[in-house]
């Protein structure tokens with residue numbers, strides 16, 4: 173076994189990367205990702221010291237799910253970022269096999285980071301410790317250690333991903349868990365001071381048999397009396413129009429009764445993203461907005477990401493604001509993401525044509541497309557990369573959207589299919605990066621995230637119809653690359 177790189181060398185390699193860059197055509201321009209290693213869940217999301225703090229899971233040593241660190245970038249405008257830096261290293265007895273996911277809490281002018289210390293004992297037996305560390309404005313960090321030493325009776329060691337929320341000036345912590353019958357659950361702890369934690373118990377929901385593990389819980393207040401419980405259940409059976417990825421991420425909305433420890437009258441589970449590559453989202457509040465980042469990736473799907481051949485894997489989504497309307501969470505790109513717009517290259521209103529084709533010089537674009545659908549049954553949008561393409565079909569009659577990746581040579585293939593309400597208008601808001609496409613449908617009613625690995629740089633977009641294509645509005649912007657300095 174070769175020796176692991178030293179932290180000094182990791183620092184040097186990061187610096188070298190940002191000085192020299194690399195020209196790989198799949199390096200994303202505006203999605204947060206790492207020069208090397210494996211990135212996964214967003215962690216500790218906070219607005220602290222007048223900056224957005226975006227932490228995430230990172231294995232700096234390779235593209236395996238091992239030796240997870242917390243890495244950090246900060247920004248104010250989502251264009252200029254600080255260089256990524258490691259803040260939590262798995263080197264104590266309580267986190268030696270991974271500083272797993274968790275959240276941030278700004279308190280007394282400090283940023284407290286709550287995370288799960290993953291420890292493999294003899295015979296590979298798992299132990300999960302809930303831990304806390306304090307991050308200071310000068311960039312230093314101090315681990316305080318374990319705050320919850322073990323899962324309660326009746327639960328397995330799949331016990332992780334602390335998320336703190338406040339209610340009536342009391343702190344609550346939601347923890348992803350699995351009971352001894354191997355069912356996914358969420359446990360709630362309570363604290364007056366965010367230091368001493370007492371178990372309240374398992375949150376009661378109508379989801380009695382809903383997968384074998386609930387990862388990355390979030391409890392988000394979305395109105396005077398409603399909470400969204402957002403989590404990533406593992407082990408749901410795939411259906412024709414939902415649960416098509418190996419694992420899911422989504423939410424239920426209900427009334428949170430913390431006395432009876434129950435999420436009452438909650439809605440049915442709804443997935444947050446119907447694409448191929450989305451998992452483990454985390455939500456934080458800033459300026460009265462609930463902002464979410466997700467991981468563009470999924471556990472156990474590594475073979476679908478050819479960038480691992482070049483030593484790096486996975487990204488974060490762009491930040492999305494969750495808006496509560498009609499018992500649904502609409503997702504909108506954070507307004508500040510408009511800072512990425514470099515120049516507007518298309519601005520069309522009221523155009524009718526048979527087949528709209530557009531050749532784009534750059535593959536880093538934001539596209540807002542609003543189509544008239546009153547006399548239309550079917551729209552096809554084709555993203556063409558020389559002889560490869562991704563096909564998006566919006567079927568108004570069936571109220572179904574299909575995304576087909578099977579005409580790409582490299583990476584994951586197959587289709588994703590989901591229900592979408594389409595009446596007289598179809599609105600698509602798309603963010604295309606070097607190897608990620610995020611599409612927001614009907615003002616964020618649905619979203620799909622996917623990765624793609626074209627052989628050629630150039631992109632052609634074709635919009636076709638069963639009838640005539642009526643474009644109410646089409647705007648396209650070239651987007652800039654974010655900077656890490």
Ligand code: FRU
Nearest residue numbers: 229240272273332387388452
């Ligand atoms: C979700 C997850 C979390 C865990 C982390 C480890 O992707 O499995 O449950 O804390 O990743 O990297």
